[in-house]
Amino acid sequence: MLTDAQIERYARHILLREVGGSGQRRLLASEVRLEGISPEGAWAVLYLALAGVGRIVVADPRPVPAGGIPPLIPPSQAGRPRDAAAVPALAAHNPDVRLEVEAPGTWSEIGAVLRPKGADLLLFARAEGEASLVGWAEAPPCPACAPAGEATPEAAALAGSLAASRVLGFFLFGEAPAGILRFEGGRKEALAPCPHR
């Protein structure tokens, strides 16, 4: 059963016909692992925590860069391990979520990888220039297929929010269609599967 505080907190979800109280209880019973607290990962995990995903495990011991990792980790946390800094930041947004650092963990050097419990595929999210890449795959694309490079904050935010909505779609409806999509300038195209993995 949802507590009074949870009914207040998730009222917007409960009002949605597709979610309701039963969907919210499903989210609260679900679990996801984030590998890679990049800007894409920070956006995704923040949305998932706000949505009330019940247990979130984070893994990424790389130090927080000087500017922090917007919108989740402030510059004051620079130098701390990203996963350790993410836990109190997420807890401040939603005390319902059980948070954990996986150590020693594996993390993605490129973008972010989300592993919802129960899914056969992983969800990959990455910003590249002004493009956002998001989708379900058996493995993240290799560096040749998803080259490292600067990305705009807007592209990272979009990749993260699209990733979060896909994870919620999996928890609520069991949907996880294979294939990575590339969104850029209002266009959407399927990315050729990485043949190197």
Added chain:
Amino acid sequence: MTVARTVDIRSYRCPMTWVRVKLALEAIAPGEVLEVLLSGEEPARNIPRSAADEGHEVLGSEEGPEGMRLWLRKGC
């Protein structure tokens, strides 16, 4: 008419009034009747409309000293 469950929303404001009714409807089976105890104009207008929008049947209502009683039959 057998009432399967009663929900008292007199102490809530919009949108929590409908949130509480929606949760109460989720807790009963299709075809069962939910009794809603409400007060004020806003829920008296909006709860029957929201319920009908989501496929539930508005069976009727009755004014009483403690507020209005509204009966909804849960849809499929």
